[in-house]
Amino acid sequence: LDSRLPLVIFLHALTPAAARDEFQEELVIRPLHSGDIYASFQFRTLWDTDFLQEGQKVSHYRLFPKSLGQVLSKFSVRELHISFSQGFWRTMQWGQPFIPSPPGAELWVWFHDTVSDVDGNWKELTNVLSGIFCASLNFIDLTNTVQPSASFKPLGLGNATDHRFLRYATLPREIVCTENLTPWKKLLPCGSKAGLAVLMKSEKLFHSSFHSQAVHIRPICQDEQCSSKAWELRQTLNVVFDLHTSGQGKKEWSLFKMFSRTLTEACPLASSSKVYVDITDNPELFELSPATPLLGQAVVLGDRRTYSVYDLSRAETFGQLRSFNLLLRDMLRPLLHAERYVAGFGLQTGEIHTVIYNNHPYRAFPVLLMDSVPWYLQLYIHTLTVTSKSRDNKPSYIHYQPAKDRHRPHLLEMLIQLPPHSMTEVTVQFERALLKWTEYTPDPNHGFYVGSSVVSALVPSMVAMRTNFTQDQPLFSSFVPVKEESSYFVRVYTEPLLVNLPTPDFSMPYNVICLTCTVVAVGYGSFYNLLTRTFQVDEPSPPLSKRLANLIRRIRGVPLLT
Amino acid sequence: MAAPLTLLLIVAVTIRAVLFRSSWAELISERVEVVSPLNAWKRVVEGLALLDLGVSPYSGDVFHETPFMIYLFHFVVDYAEIVFMVTDGITAVALYLSIQTYNKNVFRKQKYALESDRYPADCLELLRSPKEMFYIPLKVAMFYLLNPFTILSCVAKSTCGLNNAIIALFILCTLKGSALLSGILLALATYQSIYPLTLFAPALLFFLQRLYIPVNLRRSSFWFFTLQYAFIYVGSLVVITGLSFFLLGSWDFIPSVYGFIFSVPDLTPNIGLFWYFFAEMFEHFRLFFICVFQINVFFYTIPLSIKLKEHPVFLIFMQIAIISIFKSYPTVGDVALYMAFLPAWSHLYRFLRNIFLVSCVLLACSALFPVLWHLWIYAGSANSNFYYAITLLFNFGQVKSLNLISHFT
Numbered sequence: 011l012d013s014r015l016p017l018v019i020f021l022h023a024l025t026p027a028a029a030r031d032e033f034q035e036e037l038v039i040r041p042l043h044s045g046d047i048y049a050s051f052q053f054r055t056l057w058d059t060d061f062l063q064e065g066q067k068v069s070h071y072r073l074f075p076k077s078l079g080q081v082l083s084k085f086s087v088r089e090l091h092i093s094f095s096q097g098f099w100r101t102m103q104w105g106q107p108f109i110p111s112p113p114g115a116e117l118w119v120w121f122h123d124t125v126s127d128v129d130g131n132w133k134e135l136t137n138v139l140s141g142i143f144c145a146s147l148n149f150i151d152l153t154n155t156v157q158p159s160a161s162f163k164p165l166g167l168g169n170a171t172d173h174r175f176l177r178y179a180t181l182p183r184e185i186v187c188t189e190n191l192t193p194w195k196k197l198l199p200c201g202s203k204a205g206l207a208v209l210m211k212s213e214k215l216f217h218s219s220f221h222s223q224a225v226h227i228r229p230i231c232q233d234e235q236c237s238s239k240a241w242e243l244r245q246t247l248n249v250v251f252d253l254h255t256s257g258q259g260k261k262e263w264s265l266f267k268m269f270s271r272t273l274t275e276a277c278p279l280a281s282s283s284k285v286y287v288d289i290t291d292n293p294e295l296f297e298l299s300p301a302t303p304l305l306g307q308a309v310v311l312g313d314r315r316t317y318s319v320y321d322l323s324r325a326e327t328f329g330q331l332r333s334f335n336l337l338l339r340d341m342l343r344p345l346l347h348a349e350r351y352v353a354g355f356g357l358q359t360g361e362i363h364t365v366i367y368n369n370h371p372y373r374a375f376p377v378l379l380m381d382s383v384p385w386y387l388q389l390y391i392h393t394l395t396v397t398s399k400s401r402d403n404k405p406s407y408i409h410y411q412p413a414k415d416r417h418r419p420h421l422l423e424m425l426i427q428l429p430p431h432s433m434t435e436v437t438v439q440f441e442r443a444l445l446k447w448t449e450y451t452p453d454p455n456h457g458f459y460v461g462s463s464v465v466s467a468l469v470p471s472m473v474a475m476r477t478n479f480t481q482d483q484p485l486f487s488s489f490v491p492v493k494e495e496s497s498y499f500v501r502v503y504t505e506p507l508l509v510n511l512p513t514p515d516f517s518m519p520y521n522v523i524c525l526t527c528t529v530v531a532v533g534y535g536s537f538y539n540l541l542t543r544t545f546q547v548d549e550p551s552p553p554l555s556k557r558l559a560n561l562i563r564r565i566r567g568v569p570l571l572t
Numbered sequence: 573m574a575a576p577l578t579l580l581l582i583v584a585v586t587i588r589a590v591l592f593r594s595s596w597a598e599l600i601s602e603r604v605e606v607v608s609p610l611n612a613w614k615r616v617v618e619g620l621a622l623l624d625l626g627v628s629p630y631s632g633d634v635f636h637e638t639p640f641m642i643y644l645f646h647f648v649v650d651y652a653e654i655v656f657m658v659t660d661g662i663t664a665v666a667l668y669l670s671i672q673t674y675n676k677n678v679f680r681k682q683k684y685a686l687e688s689d690r691y692p693a694d695c696l697e698l699l700r701s702p703k704e705m706f707y708i709p710l711k712v713a714m715f716y717l718l719n720p721f722t723i724l725s726c727v728a729k730s731t732c733g734l735n736n737a738i739i740a741l742f743i744l745c746t747l748k749g750s751a752l753l754s755g756i757l758l759a760l761a762t763y764q765s766i767y768p769l770t771l772f773a774p775a776l777l778f779f780l781q782r783l784y785i786p787v788n789l790r791r792s793s794f795w796f797f798t799l800q801y802a803f804i805y806v807g808s809l810v811v812i813t814g815l816s817f818f819l820l821g822s823w824d825f826i827p828s829v830y831g832f833i834f835s836v837p838d839l840t841p842n843i844g845l846f847w848y849f850f851a852e853m854f855e856h857f858r859l860f861f862i863c864v865f866q867i868n869v870f871f872y873t874i875p876l877s878i879k880l881k882e883h884p885v886f887l888i889f890m891q892i893a894i895i896s897i898f899k900s901y902p903t904v905g906d907v908a909l910y911m912a913f914l915p916a917w918s919h920l921y922r923f924l925r926n927i928f929l930v931s932c933v934l935l936a937c938s939a940l941f942p943v944l945w946h947l948w949i950y951a952g953s954a955n956s957n958f959y960y961a962i963t964l965l966f967n968f969g970q971v972k973s974l975n976l977i978s979h980f981t
Contacts, residue, residue, distance in 0.1 A: 355950065356949050356950040357948075357949045357950075357952075358602070358949050359602070385633070388633070388634055390614065390618050390634070391618065391621055391622065392617050392618050392620075392621035408625060410622075410627055411627070411632075412622065412627065412631055412632020412633070412634060413632055414631075414632060414633050415633040415837050415838065443838070443839070443840065444839045444840060444841060444847070444956075445839070445851070446839065446850070446851055446853070446855075447852050448855060512841075512948070512949060512956065513955075513956065514848060514851045514852055514956045515852075515955055515956055515957050518957065519852040519853070519854065522849055522851075522852040522960070523849065523852070523853070525964055526845050526848070526849045526964070529845060529964055529967050529968050529971065530845065530898075532968060532971055532972075533898070533974075533975075536971065536972075536974070536975035536978070537872055537875075537975075539975075540879070540975070540978045541875045541876065541878075541879050
């Protein structure tokens with residue numbers, strides 16, 4: 011090692027001073043009051059260099075994208091802000107966004123005060139940006155550019171406030187699509203291959219209420235005293251996912267549901283990679299999984315908000331499956347809940363599935379399930395299966411009264427023990443009967459209704475109840491008599507079912523009677539023929555000429571021909 | 573002849589075993605052409621499950637088998653496949669032996685008639701030689717065992733196979749001349765499904781012919797034997813029914829089994845004529861037409877017995893065919909039983925005029941049944957009329973083939 015030390019120092023001295031740049035990525039998820047969910051990505055690259063220093067041509071780009079660096083140096087741009095948005099940010103429903111943007115494309119640029127022909131630079135800049143972002147920014151020209159005198163002051167360093175060096179333009183008609191997202195993603199150091207950018211898949215991002223992607227470049231101070239300056243490039247992507255198009259209308263979100271991807275690793279080039287979830291509003295109303303002990307607070311838009319923080323640079327965030335899927339689940343969970351549906355295809359057979367959920371975290375309790383199925387769906391009780399947590403769960407009491415055609419329906423009652431925090435599925439097969447044509451309802455292809463199943467149970471109560479009767483109780487709490495202190499009576503009704511039965515052709519009664527009787531008559535006729543036919547030897551009758559000849563002979567009195 | 577028969581049995585058992593183990597077995601046991609509400613295996617299992625639950629299988633409308641079936645399958649439900657294969661084997665062997673006996677009788681009569689010069693000259697070509705008659709029993713057994721209808725019926729584990737076995741054993745006992753066994757087996761067959769009642773007349777005629785008792789209503793010997801046979805038959809029927817009562821302790825099985833067969837409440841489609849007819853029936857006429865259709869099965873017995881009193885075995889065949897076509901819940905297993913008898917009269921095939929047309933109709937219908945069922949029930953692009961049409965055509969074909977074969981007389 012001692013002999014190689016001079017060599018190492020020598021090699022270190024030979025390498026040019028590396029551009030010191032730093033990359034951070036973060037994602038903020040905020041459930042909005044309307045039930046939609048707001049996700050905001052920010053990717054920040056800090057570069058400790060000065061483009062505009064005379065004589066120093068920057069040629070070594072590492073994390074900072076080369077295309078933007080060349081744009082900055084060629085057009086002497088001090089600040090560049092460009093955004094592409096699809097949809098309108100609804101402030102009344104969603105609050106304030108972290109990074110605001112108008113619909114369509116917006117571009118505002120502060121040029122350096124050394125620029126002589128600002129308009130010329132502006133024109134060329136819009137064309138170059140149009141090429142970089144595959145957008146039609148070339149439609150920006152003098153007819154839609156303004157120079158605001160007070161509104162768009164520089165957001166970064168710089169004391170020049172001559173608004174002649176500011177240009178602002180919007181293209182409200184610009185549509186954002188995958189062709190704009192792809193070059194935007196290419197500007198990131200890790201591309202869309204690692205880190206938070208893997209979540210950006212266009213089929214989900216553009217299927218949202220609001221989508222905005224932006225690039226903000228400005229010079230900033232590196233520290234408090236502003237001893238050294240750096241260029242900051244921020245790429246932001248804001249998206250609001252609609253509650254209702256995500257299906258089911260339930261306020262349950264996960265990274266997979268939003269982006270159809272999960273996170274597998276942080277970007278290796280990032281110095282920090284974090285996910286923040288805003289839990290300030292009603293922390294009891296939803297639960298996060300996986301849970302995290304890290305909490306952060308920040309003052310944002312004049313409000314102190316609390317965040318759960320997930321650090322993606324730590325391997326334990328990804329867990330054993332090496333995949334991080336954040337789940338926000340609605341905490342409203344009734345302890346007992348049941349669903350029912352019909353499975354199978356065709357009009358011959360089917361299966362009734364009843365699913366009962368026990369959402370109590372640690373208590374198991376028995377439930378009584380009652381099913382009344384009409385007689386025209388013939389249940390086969392030997393196909394009855396009850397499974398909980400994919401294991402067989404035999405009911406302790408079964409009362410079954412089979413149906414009698416056109417007399418009474420099936421009755422099935424079972425006492426099932428539900429294990430805690432589980433789903434129990436009861437399945438039974440049935441066959442569909444063909445009814446007489448007068449027994450069908452006026453619209454037979456609508457189907458036949460099967461009444462709800464009834465699940466009755468004594469559910470363990472969180473609160474002790476009084477069993478003695480008092481006059482002061484309000485009406486809504488005194489409907490069901492309370493017999494026990496520690497559990498209350500609950501009856502849950504499932505959905506009714508709509509089942510199709512095979513139908514005969516209703517226009518055919520007369521035709522059917524005629525045709526069937528025809529076939530029976532053919533049978534009868536052939537048997538009658540068989541039974542009553544006798545065979546006789548038949549003398550062949552003489553031909554007409556011979557008969558005439560015999561007639562004449564008879565008249566003449568002459569012997570007849572044979 | 574034991575060796576070819578054994579070979580045939582082995583081949584048949586192999587085919588059935590292969591089908592049992594394949595995925596076709598479940599598909600076949602759901603087919604409405606092969607199983608009916610009376611003899612589906614699913615319902616037998618359901619009945620046994622109900623019994624385990626402590627509910628009488630006859631309290632619902634799912635199980636329509638006799639208590640004898642409950643008793644039998646209570647013990648052998650785990651070996652059901654073997655039971656049905658053995659049953660088919662028994663049927664085939666019974667048919668083989670009975671046709672062999674029948675052929676011996678026919679040959680003997682032919683020899684006597686030939687010796688006493690009773691045949692006119694132009695009939696000599698119809699005489700059968702021992703050589704042709706040698707292979708007929710094997711052909712009959714083959715027609716039964718290798719018939720696709722029988723194979724389907726066995727793979728579906730339809731209890732029709734058991735009913736066929738009882739009828740085949742009854743035919744064997746009748747032809748062998750044992751009146752007691754014949755009466756008992758006929759009672760068992762009637763107990764299983766009522767229609768074999770009509771086989772009483774041909775069996776009686778056979779015995780009378782065998783014992784050289786002339787069929788004359790004024791002769792006391794006729795009445796003596798008839799009463800004996802009837803007594804055996806009715807007595808065994810009463811005993812079997814009584815034993816069934818003691819199995820479950822109630823008479824519930826009578827409306828559930830026999831009431832079901834007669835009143836046809838279940839309109840599940842099958843290959844017969846009843847289902848669609850009664851699905852589209854005006855309520856006012858329902859009882860009338862039920863009576864008409866049921867009488868239709870029974871009332872050919874007396875006229876046919878009068879006409880065919882010299883050919884009782886042919887009469888048995890005709891009766892079985894009539895039952896298979898006109899019963900309330902026919903399946904292909906019933907059709908297979910009477911089709912097995914066809915080789916017995918193979919010397920008369922030249923007189924069948926439209927045999928090609930009729931057999932084409934039957935083949936085409938058998939192929940179209942599953943297609944039109946699928947189109948109606950699963951694809952939804954056809955409706956019940958399509959399946960009904962094929963049912964009509966199939967039954968028409970059967971009636972026509974019966975008509976052709978009746979020309980043998």
